[in-house]
Amino acid sequence: MKRIFSALLCLLLLLSLAACGTAKEIADPAALAEALYAAEIYSTDLYPLDSSLVDVMFELDKPYTAAYGYATAGDAADEIAVLVAADDTDAQDLLTNLEAHRVAFSQLYSTYNAGQCPRIDGALLMRVGNVVVWCVSDDTDAAKALVESHCEK
Numbered sequence: 001m002k003r004i005f006s007a008l009l010c011l012l013l014l015l016s017l018a019a020c021g022t023a024k025e026i027a028d029p030a031a032l033a034e035a036l037y038a039a040e041i042y043s044t045d046l047y048p049l050d051s052s053l054v055d056v057m058f059e060l061d062k063p064y065t066a067a068y069g070y071a072t073a074g075d076a077a078d079e080i081a082v083l084v085a086a087d088d089t090d091a092q093d094l095l096t097n098l099e100a101h102r103v104a105f106s107q108l109y110s111t112y113n114a115g116q117c118p119r120i121d122g123a124l125l126m127r128v129g130n131v132v133v134w135c136v137s138d139d140t141d142a143a144k145a146l147v148e149s150h151c152e153k
Contacts, residue, residue, distance in 0.1 A: 025129035025152050026082075032133070032150040033068030033082040039146060041139040042078040046070040054081070058134070059101045062093040077109055077116040079123075081134040091130040098125055098134045105136075 026032050037046060049057055049069035057071055058081050066084040081098065085091035106120040123136040124143045128151055135143040 026131040026133075026147070026150050027152045028150065029066060029082050029084050029131050030068060032131075032147060033070075033080060035146050035150065036080045036082070036133075036135055036143060037070050039137070039142060041137040041142050042072075042076075043138055044072050044076040044078055046072055046078055046080065054083075057081075058083075058098060059104065060094065060097050062090050062097055064090065064094060077105065077113075077120050077136050079105075079134065079136045081132075083132045083134075085130040085132065087130065091127055091132055094132045095125070095127045098132060101134070 037048075047070060049071055051067060054060065054067040054069045057069060057079075060083075063086065064083045065086050068080070068082040070078075070080040072078045083094050083098075085094050102120060102123065102125060106117050109116040109120060119138070120136055122140055123134065124140045124147070125134050126132075126144070126147060128147065133147050137143050
């Protein structure tokens with residue numbers, strides 16, 4: 001009986017860790033972006049990006065249906081991007097673009113503020129359905145928890 005109970009408890013814990021893994025979408029990408037922006041997990045102030053700057057800032061070459069971006073004035077590597085793709089293929093391409101951005105961004109910071117590189121390399125980059133999230137912060141786990149709290153179950 002104890003073994004069955006232990007097995008069920010382990011299964012329950014595993015399911016709770018999956019969180020967004022079984023969800024299909026972010027309920028409200030704009031609200032998620034705002035929640036990430038409002039979180040006190042950054043080393044400096046973030047500023048909203050005009051939609052015309054999102055492509056340039058995050059080196060995107062794939063279309064998206066909505067984009068929410070925030071960045072610093074350059075003193076630290078803190079960034080947020082919440083991108084909504086039209087379909088599965090575009091979402092995967094946006095994820096690939098942001099992974100390339102991570103590499104280029106880390107290389108850039110290695111030339112003048114190498115202390116930021118571990119934050120960039122360990123930043124949150126995840127996809128939930130057709131939404132791709134990138135967040136460089138002081139607390140990647142807190143950023144991930146915010147994303148998970150905005151998942152549709």
